[in-house]
Amino acid sequence: MGTGYGLAESERLPKTIFEQAISGNRRSLAKLLTAVENGEVSHELLGISPRVVDGSVIGVTGAPGVGKSCLIERLLSTWTSDGLKIAVIAVDPSSPLTGGALLGDRIRMESADNNPNVFVRSFATRNQPGGMPNAVVLAADVMRHCDYDIVLIETVGAGQSEIRIVSVADRIVLVEAPLRGDEVQAEKAGVVELADMIVVNKSDLEGSDRAAANIISALEVTSNPPPILLTSAKTAVGIEDLAVQLRTLPAKPGAELARARERLLTAWDSALLSRKDINEVLDGLASSENSAQEWVEKNLRW
Amino acid sequence: MRIVIAKPGLDGHDRGAKVVARALRDAGHEVIYTGLRRTPEQIVRTVIDEDADMLGISSLSGAHAFLFPRICQLLVEAGCIDVTVFGGGIIPVDERPILFDSGMRAIFGPGTKMQEMSEFVGAVISRVSSNQPVGVGEGGDWVWSSGE
Known part of the structure; x- marks a missing residue:
């Protein structure tokens, strides 16, 4: 919802919206942030590298x-x-x-x-x-x-x-x-x-x-x-x-x-929660078919 | 849905707006409440920056006949034609057609059940997904009537 209805196809491309946002269009920035929030875009897709820590x-x-x-x-x-x-x-x-x-x-x-x-x-x-x-x-x-x-x-x-x-x-x-x-x-x-x-x-x-x-x-x-x-x-x-x-x-x-640890945990949580089968996994856990600990040991070993 | 709930004008009665905000939250939506005494320009800016799908505006002071159409006009001018606008408060029935003409899709008066609000949001979602006009600047003559 809200990411493109009413906009022409070319205007919906994240890269295009990003360029409009950079040129100062608030609405494009807002729409892009929605796509970011919904996990629809990445640094790669926008053609930028992750920011260098600079205190900003x-x-x-x-x-x-x-x-x-x-x-x-x-x-x-x-x-x-x-x-x-x-x-x-x-x-x-x-x-x-x-x-x-x-x-x-x-x-x-x-x-x-x-x-x-x-x-x-x-x-x-x-x-x-x-x-x-x-x-x-x-x-x-x-x-x-x-x-x-x-x-x-x-x-x-x-x-x-x-x-x-x-x-x-x-x-x-x-x-x-x-x-x-x-x-x-x-x-x-x-x-x-x-x-x-x-x-x-x-x-x-x-x-x-x-x-x-x-x-x-x-x-x-x-x-x-x-x-x-x-x-x-x-x-x-x-x-x-x-x-x-x-x-x-x-x-x-x-x-x-401590910062590195939190970054790792954030990335890990995100990877886990964006698994395609996450809803089935949660349903299984909610109906106590197996314990969370068992599931982790079985599925997340490396 | 991302829904902005706003109180335009000098009216300080926000119990209704807060109840609606809470009910929409409980129905699973992300609700941004603006607080009291916002100008139409401030409300439109919030809708833009928050990329809202819907805007609910509440007035109990009698200023709706000016404020509501003004907000709709500013939204259209800003290109937010796909945002669905609905209103609530003390809005006499014979003053509603002019608000619908300005692009609003629903007016809820005192005594409205939260169930009905949810049904309205559901109807908006299904219209968006089937590409039927439901935004403030999308035209068409669809407005919400209870029991739909």
């Missing part, structure tokens, strides 16, 4: 309600007034039962509807493992080819699964907020260790200094702690600094293996 694709992750969308809106207005073009991929969860999704991140991004130098696209997870659709990698590459200087990827607001963002983004920003409790810090250990920057948002609230201090003290025991910034998406305090630092943010050393 930035993942923004963190628990629900810490202010990821509002922070992104602040970055959009700051960067576009500096003359940059910014694309956003906003990921929200799909229902595991119906496959439906309610995609609401743009509500908090005013620039999404107004600013000509901003392109926001909502992606549903479509139940891919780790809450990160595999198509996001190609989508971000396509956006970079269409002259968007920076691509921001907003993850679903969730816990440990957020680690999958390291397989698609060059840099990871973890957003935290005060008053979230000590246990939560422990729960977030995995992401904290991989983040290239930690932002403690809602600095207008009481307790934000202490939240930042808690994170700093938790990280002091690890080597190479990432920079920690205090911001308020509400009052814009700290936003300028964040916008500047994000443009030259170095990758956190020592995270290479």
